[in-house]
Amino acid sequence: MAYLRFPLILPEDISNQHFLLNSRVSKYHKKTLIYGLITLSVVVLFFLPARMVSPLKFNFISWTSLPVRIISFPLLELKKVLLYHRTYAEYVKLQKDYNTLKARLIGMEEVIRENNRLEKLLKFKRSLVYSSVGANVVGRDPSNWNETVIIDKGSQDDVDVGMPAVNAQGVVGKVAEVSDRKSKVILLTDPGFSTAGLVKRSREIGLVSGTLQGLCRMRYLSANADVKVGDQVITSKLSSSFPEGLFVGEVIAVEYKKNGLSLDCIIQPAVPLSQLEEVLIIRTR
Amino acid sequence: MYLLCVILGLVFATFVVECVLVHVLSSWYIPNLLIILVVFFNLYRGTRYSLVAGILAGLFKDSFSAGPFGLYTFAFIIAVFFTTLMKMYIYQPGVMASRILLVFIVTIGYVTTYWIIQLMFTSLAFPSVFLYILVPEVGLTTLIAPVAFKKYRQCALRLFA
Numbered sequence: 173m174a175y176l177r178f179p180l181i182l183p184e185d186i187s188n189q190h191f192l193l194n195s196r197v198s199k200y201h202k203k204t205l206i207y208g209l210i211t212l213s214v215v216v217l218f219f220l221p222a223r224m225v226s227p228l229k230f231n232f233i234s235w236t237s238l239p240v241r242i243i244s245f246p247l248l249e250l251k252k253v254l255l256y257h258r259t260y261a262e263y264v265k266l267q268k269d270y271n272t273l274k275a276r277l278i279g280m281e282e283v284i285r286e287n288n289r290l291e292k293l294l295k296f297k298r299s300l301v302y303s304s305v306g307a308n309v310v311g312r313d314p315s316n317w318n319e320t321v322i323i324d325k326g327s328q329d330d331v332d333v334g335m336p337a338v339n340a341q342g343v344v345g346k347v348a349e350v351s352d353r354k355s356k357v358i359l360l361t362d363p364g365f366s367t368a369g370l371v372k373r374s375r376e377i378g379l380v381s382g383t384l385q386g387l388c389r390m391r392y393l394s395a396n397a398d399v400k401v402g403d404q405v406i407t408s409k410l411s412s413s414f415p416e417g418l419f420v421g422e423v424i425a426v427e428y429k430k431n432g433l434s435l436d437c438i439i440q441p442a443v444p445l446s447q448l449e450e451v452l453i454i455r456t457r
Numbered sequence: 458m459y460l461l462c463v464i465l466g467l468v469f470a471t472f473v474v475e476c477v478l479v480h481v482l483s484s485w486y487i488p489n490l491l492i493i494l495v496v497f498f499n500l501y502r503g504t505r506y507s508l509v510a511g512i513l514a515g516l517f518k519d520s521f522s523a524g525p526f527g528l529y530t531f532a533f534i535i536a537v538f539f540t541t542l543m544k545m546y547i548y549q550p551g552v553m554a555s556r557i558l559l560v561f562i563v564t565i566g567y568v569t570t571y572w573i574i575q576l577m578f579t580s581l582a583f584p585s586v587f588l589y590i591l592v593p594e595v596g597l598t599t600l601i602a603p604v605a606f607k608k609y610r611q612c613a614l615r616l617f618a
Contacts, residue, residue, distance in 0.1 A: 210508070211534050214515075217527030218577075229520040236469075236517075240476040247481045313521045314475040316486055316590050317571065320523040348523040358523045363579050384581065384589040 222349060230351035233322055237311045302415065303455045305329050307337075309448050310354070319359040319382060321345075323451060326353045330455055334413050337451045342419035342442030343367075343407060344451050357451065360420070360441050361386050368410035369420055371437075374398040377408055380420055380439065386446075388421060388439040395434055399426055405439050415454065463616045464506060467494060467609070468513040476521075488597035491518070492536060492567055493605040496560050499540040500548060501613055511537040525578055532571040539566045553603060560602040564595045 217225070252259065307329075311322035325331050327350050337344040337357045345359040346367070358365050361382040369380035369390055376397040378390040393399060403423040407414040425438040471490045478487045491514040499507035515530025522529065540563050547562065549555045568591050575581060 207508070207538070210512075211531070211538075214512075214527050214531045214534060217530065218525045218574075220526060222526075225526040229526070232517065232520040236473065236476065236520075239473050240480060243473065243477045244480040247477065251481060311476065311521065312479045313523070314472070314479040314487065315518060315522065315529075316594050317575070318522050318524060320521065322521070356523050362523065363581055364524065384585050 226349055226351060229349070230354050233311060233354060237322065240311060304452045305331065305455065307331075307355075307451050307453055309451065317384075318364070319345075319362040319386075319445065320348070321357050321359065321448060321451075323355050323357055323453070324353065325453060326351050326355050328352050331355050331453050332455075335456055336414045336418070336454045338418055338454060339443055339448070339451055341444075342421065343414065344443050344445065344448065346413050347453065355453075359445050359448075360388055360443070361445055367414055368408040369405045369439075370408040371397075371399050371423070372404040372406050373400075374403070377410065378437070380405065383438075387424070388441055390423075390437040390439055391434070393435050393437065395429070395432055397435060399423060399435070399437055401426060403437075405437075413456070415456065460502075460506065460617075461509065464498065464510050465513060467612060467616075468510055468517065472514065472517045486593040486597055488601040488605075489564060489567070489594055490598075490601070490605060491533070492564050492598060493560055493602050494609060495533060495536055496540050496556075496563055497606060497609045497613075499537060500544065500556065500559075501610075504537060504541045507537045507540065508534065524575070528571065528574055531574055532567055535570045536563055536567040539563055553606070556606055557599060557602050561595060561599045564598045565591065568594055 305325055307323035307325040309321045310324045313320035323337075331347060331350055333347055333350055335347045337346060343360055345357045345362070345365060347355050348358040349356040359382070360380075363382050363384060366379055366381040368377060370377050371390075371393075374397070376393055376399055378393040378397075380388050380390050383389050390405060401423055405420040405423060407416060407418040407420060409416040419442045421439040421441040423437045424440045427436045427438065429435060468491070471494050475487060475490055495507055495511045495514060498510045511533035512530055515527075515533035518529035518533075519526050540559065543559055543562055543566075547555055547559050568586075572581060572583070572586050572590075
């Protein structure tokens with residue numbers, strides 16, 4: 173009677189089990205297929221033109237920037253109170269600089285008048301006069317990968333993609349995306365930023381780009397370029413976005429390449445980008 | 458529908474907290490709270506809800522980024538699948554250490570995925586990514602994970618009850 177220990181399996185049961193197994197397998201495949209499709213559809217997003225996704229991005233930025241500003245306001249005020257000694261030291265330094273510059277300006281006025289006279293005499297006209305628009309920083313990219321800020325001026329204020337963003341201390345970055353009332357500025361220290369730069373003292377030209385460390389790197393300088401720590405770097409006229417002569421930063425290290433073909437410089441940006449509150453957009457078009 | 462609204466609300470709130478942290482702390486590194494939320498949803502509600510949270514988190518981050526649209530979304534989706542895979546081997550219900558280990562591994566996976574995809578558009582050397590992104594982001598996210606898990610659990614208990 174040993175055969176009674178085994179369950180009796182009828183052909184109908186076998187077909188039912190097959191059906192159950194098949195439905196489970198097809199369900200599993202269906203799930204995998206849906207997950208795969210979701211992943212693939214996101215890959216398609218990478219290659220969509222910027223104008224198609226820009227409205228969606230800026231709509232979201234508009235919703236987010238208000239709560240961020242409301243919550244940040246008391247915290248920022250508290251930060252200002254806690255760091256008052258740093259602000260005071262800066263105030264003393266600026267007061268000193270102001271007095272020195274004021275003394276120099278008195279002598280300069282005469283030089284400017286003389287310059288105007290000579291300009292008229294030579295019938296010289298300045299070709300590089302740009303208008304500009306001031307903007308407030310209303311948001312910041314919350315990631316460790318990118319250095320981007322959102323400003324409250326857009327195409328309605330004649331801001332366009334590629335326009336330079338500066339402040340009194342020097343270059344801040346350039347406009348990367350524009351909507352009607354807001355724009356995204358890619359900062360000097362973003363790995364995606366690049367512009368032609370010039371070492372002020374030796375007139376050596378290189379490509380300034382951002383790094384992940386919050387500094388800039390000047391590449392493609394010739395191997396025997398005359399660059400020293402402390403040299404000032406300004407924008408070059410080779411740059412398609414920036415007017416010539418804007419202060420970028422100071423060289424803090426010079427790196428010689430192993431292949432001996434070129435050298436790189438590490439630049440400390442002139443503008444403290446982490447404390448950015450206002451920028452000036454230069455309308456170059 | 459209610460669940461979707463709760464997920465959207467939690468993702469949005471977490472994103473706002475990240476923005477505020479960046480705004481206030483400025484030059485400091487910030488923990489990736491959204492990846493902790495994605496891992497939390499994966500453990501608490503399963504892959505499907507975690508996927509929704511991941512896609513929303515990615516879309517939010519992509520909106521503020523100047524890079525190609527979809528990079529963060531893709532990285533978050535991969536992080537969701539990676540969490541589902543890793544939790545089978547690592548996660549032990551009720552053990553906080555296993556959750557933290559899971560966050561640690563998933564954050565490494567997320568940063569690596571993002572770096573690999575970004576190589577299509579920008580060249581970033583791995584040593585600098587390791588030193589300036591991977592180490593601070595993974596370290597801070599792992600450190601903050603126990604507190605974040607506790608807070609998310611409290612929120613979930615109230616909202617999903």
